[in-house]
Amino acid sequence: MNTQLKIKMRRLLFSPSFVTLSVGIVVVLAMLAGVRSSVQAQTTAAAPPSTAPAIVDSSLTISAKGTVNDPNGTITVSGSVIVNCRRVLDTSTNTTTPASPVVLLDLDFSKLSGTSGSTKTTLKTYVTGDNHASELRPLQASDTIIVTSPYYDSTKDVLSARTMLVTATLNFDTTTGKLTSGSISIGNNVVTAAAVGTITTVN
Amino acid sequence: MPDKNFFLSPKASKARLREAEQARKNRQEIIKARSQGQISRRDLIKMGIFTSAGLMLPISGLSPFARSAYADSNIPTGLPPSPLFTATAFSQPMPRFDVFPRNPVSVLNPAPTAQANTTQQPVDPALGGGMGPIEGRPPGPIWAHQQFTQLPPVIAIQASMEGAKINNVYNPGVPSNQNSGINAANPFHPTFHPNLPDQTALKLWTYNGTIPPKLMQVRYGEPVLFRLSNKLPVQQNQNGGFGIHTISTHEHNGHHGAENDGFTGAYFFPNQFYDYHYPIVLAGRNSINTDATDINASSPTDAGGLTKVPGDWHETMSTHWFHDHMFSFTSQNVYKGMAGMFNIYSGKDRGAEDIIDGVNLRLPSGRASVSGKSWGNLDYDVNLMLADKAWDGNGQLAMDIFEFDGFLGDRMTVNLAYKPYMEVERRKYRFRILNGAVSRFFKIALSDSSPMIQIANDGNLLPHPVVLTKLDEQGIAERYDIVIDFSRYSINQKVWMVNLAEHQDGKRVDKDLSVSEALSGNSDDPCVGKFLEFRIVRDPAQPDISQVPDPLIPNPDLSAIPVARERTFEFNDGANQTTHDPITSFFGPWGIKTNDQGDTLAADFGRISAAPRFGTREIWTLKNGGGGWDHPIHIHFEECQTLARNGSASAVPAWEKGRKDVWRLRPDGEVKITLQFRDFGGMFMEHCHNTVHEDNAMLLRWEIDDLGTPFLQPLPTPIPKPQGVTFMPPDDILPSAF
Numbered sequence: 001m002n003t004q005l006k007i008k009m010r011r012l013l014f015s016p017s018f019v020t021l022s023v024g025i026v027v028v029l030a031m032l033a034g035v036r037s038s039v040q041a042q043t044t045a046a047a048p049p050s051t052a053p054a055i056v057d058s059s060l061t062i063s064a065k066g067t068v069n070d071p072n073g074t075i076t077v078s079g080s081v082i083v084n085c086r087r088v089l090d091t092s093t094n095t096t097t098p099a100s101p102v103v104l105l106d107l108d109f110s111k112l113s114g115t116s117g118s119t120k121t122t123l124k125t126y127v128t129g130d131n132h133a134s135e136l137r138p139l140q141a142s143d144t145i146i147v148t149s150p151y152y153d154s155t156k157d158v159l160s161a162r163t164m165l166v167t168a169t170l171n172f173d174t175t176t177g178k179l180t181s182g183s184i185s186i187g188n189n190v191v192t193a194a195a196v197g198t199i200t201t202v203n
Numbered sequence: 204m205p206d207k208n209f210f211l212s213p214k215a216s217k218a219r220l221r222e223a224e225q226a227r228k229n230r231q232e233i234i235k236a237r238s239q240g241q242i243s244r245r246d247l248i249k250m251g252i253f254t255s256a257g258l259m260l261p262i263s264g265l266s267p268f269a270r271s272a273y274a275d276s277n278i279p280t281g282l283p284p285s286p287l288f289t290a291t292a293f294s295q296p297m298p299r300f301d302v303f304p305r306n307p308v309s310v311l312n313p314a315p316t317a318q319a320n321t322t323q324q325p326v327d328p329a330l331g332g333g334m335g336p337i338e339g340r341p342p343g344p345i346w347a348h349q350q351f352t353q354l355p356p357v358i359a360i361q362a363s364m365e366g367a368k369i370n371n372v373y374n375p376g377v378p379s380n381q382n383s384g385i386n387a388a389n390p391f392h393p394t395f396h397p398n399l400p401d402q403t404a405l406k407l408w409t410y411n412g413t414i415p416p417k418l419m420q421v422r423y424g425e426p427v428l429f430r431l432s433n434k435l436p437v438q439q440n441q442n443g444g445f446g447i448h449t450i451s452t453h454e455h456n457g458h459h460g461a462e463n464d465g466f467t468g469a470y471f472f473p474n475q476f477y478d479y480h481y482p483i484v485l486a487g488r489n490s491i492n493t494d495a496t497d498i499n500a501s502s503p504t505d506a507g508g509l510t511k512v513p514g515d516w517h518e519t520m521s522t523h524w525f526h527d528h529m530f531s532f533t534s535q536n537v538y539k540g541m542a543g544m545f546n547i548y549s550g551k552d553r554g555a556e557d558i559i560d561g562v563n564l565r566l567p568s569g570r571a572s573v574s575g576k577s578w579g580n581l582d583y584d585v586n587l588m589l590a591d592k593a594w595d596g597n598g599q600l601a602m603d604i605f606e607f608d609g610f611l612g613d614r615m616t617v618n619l620a621y622k623p624y625m626e627v628e629r630r631k632y633r634f635r636i637l638n639g640a641v642s643r644f645f646k647i648a649l650s651d652s653s654p655m656i657q658i659a660n661d662g663n664l665l666p667h668p669v670v671l672t673k674l675d676e677q678g679i680a681e682r683y684d685i686v687i688d689f690s691r692y693s694i695n696q697k698v699w700m701v702n703l704a705e706h707q708d709g710k711r712v713d714k715d716l717s718v719s720e721a722l723s724g725n726s727d728d729p730c731v732g733k734f735l736e737f738r739i740v741r742d743p744a745q746p747d748i749s750q751v752p753d754p755l756i757p758n759p760d761l762s763a764i765p766v767a768r769e770r771t772f773e774f775n776d777g778a779n780q781t782t783h784d785p786i787t788s789f790f791g792p793w794g795i796k797t798n799d800q801g802d803t804l805a806a807d808f809g810r811i812s813a814a815p816r817f818g819t820r821e822i823w824t825l826k827n828g829g830g831g832w833d834h835p836i837h838i839h840f841e842e843c844q845t846l847a848r849n850g851s852a853s854a855v856p857a858w859e860k861g862r863k864d865v866w867r868l869r870p871d872g873e874v875k876i877t878l879q880f881r882d883f884g885g886m887f888m889e890h891c892h893n894t895v896h897e898d899n900a901m902l903l904r905w906e907i908d909d910l911g912t913p914f915l916q917p918l919p920t921p922i923p924k925p926q927g928v929t930f931m932p933p934d935d936i937l938p939s940a941f
């Protein structure tokens with residue numbers, strides 16, 4: 001069976017249509033090569049293999065606080081956010097173009113909580129559930145990442161959740177790839193007209 | 204390192220766009236010849252178009268990544284943008300899926316048989332002539348439907364694979380007011396937008412040749428016989444320039460015998476059919492709850508009750524999809540339209556929110572008391588298939604199969620409609636979101652960052668719902684079921700689904716954007732930003748009584764099942780080709796190293812890389828061999844539990860703590876999973892679901908081949924031909940396979 005297929009393949013390779021196609025491709029390539037040879041020379045350089053470790057892990061626990069205006073009143077949010085960071089390099093020598101270094105970030109909001117009200121009867125507490133923000137970002141010295149987190153009354157279920165804005169400014173050592181410092185603030189999720197519109201036409 | 208981007212801006216100079224279009228045409232000639240079998244990859248290497256690693260050289264006039272003659276040194280050559288003609292975003296309604304008719308199995312003629320039906324018929328001369336079997340399933344006992352007598356098919360679903368045509372029998376399964384006003388009685392044209400040209404019969408190949416994409420609705424305890432007839436052109440060159448007319452459908456991720464799994468080497472030819480037997484059983488049916496006494500392991504009856512079924516109810520599945528799996532052509536065929544979705548209904552997830560029986564989770568779906576359907580209501584249970592597409596200057600679907608990093612389109616489609624809108628009521632909806640792209644990852648948020656509740660991951664309801672304001676990245680073939688509560692909006696408001704995952708190429712996401720970044724319009728990636736508009740049009744006619752309970756479906760307890768062994772699979776580039784069978788092997792830049800031994804190997808479906816014992820449990824570690832790419836790895840047949848990411852159990856996020864069948868390894872990442880091997884046997888696959896990687900050649904075969912006996916018997920490899928399937932022994936068995 002394999003022999004038959006090989007024979008078929010050989011027949012195909014030497015068929016008139018294949019030969020015509022091959023000649024055509026070679027002619028096109030030759031023409032293109034003549035016109036653009038200087039351009040080609042600029043494109044084949046690949047980055048040398050890096051001596052840096054491919055993976056660098058780091059982690060920070062960053063204090064966070066802020067207030068959120070909620071229908072239940074002003075919520076004071078405080079606590080900490082655990083930021084796990086993995087710097088990754090593309091060390092492959094097989095690919096045509098190495099990818100840029102990136103950081104994989106995991107922001108764990110589970111240690112954030114909020115309160116509203118001040119009396120025994122009005123006091124409510126809020127939690128964020130199991131929410132993490134998982135982000136892939138280019139490695140740079142400083143990156144401001146605007147993420148959001150749900151929060152909800154701890155006595156209710158997740159369907160009652162609303163959104164708060166979390167602004168994280170993270171600083172990296174671009175040489176070692178480590179997360180070195182950062183700050184996190186909490187605020188209102190401002191909804192713009194670009195985010196929630198109004199139906200103006202009926203199709 | 205050179206910056207690059209896949210698609211040129213529409214604002215690029217006319218000369219630049221002309222140059223890119225010419226390069227695309229030049230490549231199309233080669234793609235056409237390659238897809239039509241006139242030329243092999245080895246020939247291309249000899250011609251100097253490919254490197255020996257199978258990568259396309261950056262030759263100007265061919266490669267999209269070669270520098271342009273019209274650009275300065277920092278601007279790469281890109282592909283020309285797909286023309287929109289007069290189509291605009293959010294100007295067409297989103298069609299709901301087209302529900303396959305369900306019929307009694309008695310309508311099938313010929314009747315289905317346990318072993319392949321080898322009744323002979325004349326074979327078209329274009330396929331070699333002579334005589335051949337009417338069914339393309341490999342013949343004989345090994346490929347006979349397992350447990351066919353115990354689980355005889357009850358429901359028949361018939362379909363054909365054919366070229367694009369107008370749909371005159373569209374069945375959305377919901378009334379027009381739940382389908383954004385679409386009148387299903389009108390002819391439905393094969394186009395991505397009414398203002399774009401219809402796709403020709405050679406460019407778009409779909410189930411039944413029509414769009415919207417198809418939906419199968421099935422329930423536990425009711426075996427289905429899916430008969431797929433291949434009505435594609437017999438001439439291989441009648442493919443519109445890409446795709447192949449030999450097909451194999453994978454029900455992703457069915458717990459079925461391997462003969463029904465859409466094995467990549469069990470493909471069939473035009474004028475043949477293939478009977479896929481989907482028993483729709485709970486995993487563990489032969490060892491857990493075998494006498495079907497647990498009411499949680501159950502299926503909805505037409506009368507509104509429950510039928511108990513054997514098996515472990517913790518293995519209940521919900522959202523599958525089905526797609527082509529033709530060896531080394533999956534990306535082309537799926538991109539060409541060979542994909543649909545598959546909803547499984549159970550006592551727990553029955554698709555009727557008003558049936559209160561103590562078992563039904565009452566997830567958003569619709570009321571049985573209104574529709575008269577005791578299960579499978581779709582009013583508020585919506586399938587979404589996301590896919591990026593590209594088309595040529597004539598508006599016809601276009602693909603570049605030489606992008607071995609992965610192919611990206613520049614136009615977002617939902618259910619094969621370009622950036623549609625959907626009318627919704629002020630209540631909860633369930634969305635079953637499938638990443639049906641070739642290589643693109645998505646990351647979804649609502650434009651106002653409102654919370655979404657994730658209830659399922661891949662085919663499985665989570666142990667607990669998870670509230671998120673943006674979903675995790677969603678790799679190709681992953682399914683995320685979410686609930687959105689639109690009651691927070693006012694009538695006449697609109698809000699959008701937004702894609703935050705920015706790509707520069709098909710290797711992986713380049714950057715996860717914030718919602719504001721994605722909405723700014725500053726991204727060079729044309730598929731970033733809004734892609735689906737929700738228009739809040741009315742209050743529901745009845746109060747929303749649907750629920751999102753906690754817990755949903757707890758994980759199966761595997762602690763008492765010993766781990767028989769551990770295996771490691773590393774997904775890498777720089778593969779070696781150690782076998783050269785022209786039918787079963789394929790060479791590409793990608794490959795898999797098994798158990799840290801030997802080479803990273805290019806795909807060969809004649810090679811057995813792993814052969815776990817029937818009835819055992821194993822732990823598998825899936826490693827990404829590099830930081831420059833991501834791989835969504837799919838394991839067929841059994842659902843798995845994720846034990847750790849990068850060696851840490853705590854690094855498994857809440858939305859991955861259920862069962863899964865696809866894992867994004869993340870750049871340089873590692874995932875440890877555990878899975879069982881039970882109920883059925885045969886040859887299955889494991890592969891990257893970036894289908895360009897899969898096709899080039901990041902795929903392996905594993906098999907369960909002892910069927911509970913002490914004898915290990917490697918299964919023969921099928922070699923399909925129109926004149927009949929033959930078999931040959933495996934051409935390679937890795938030493939660590941057994």
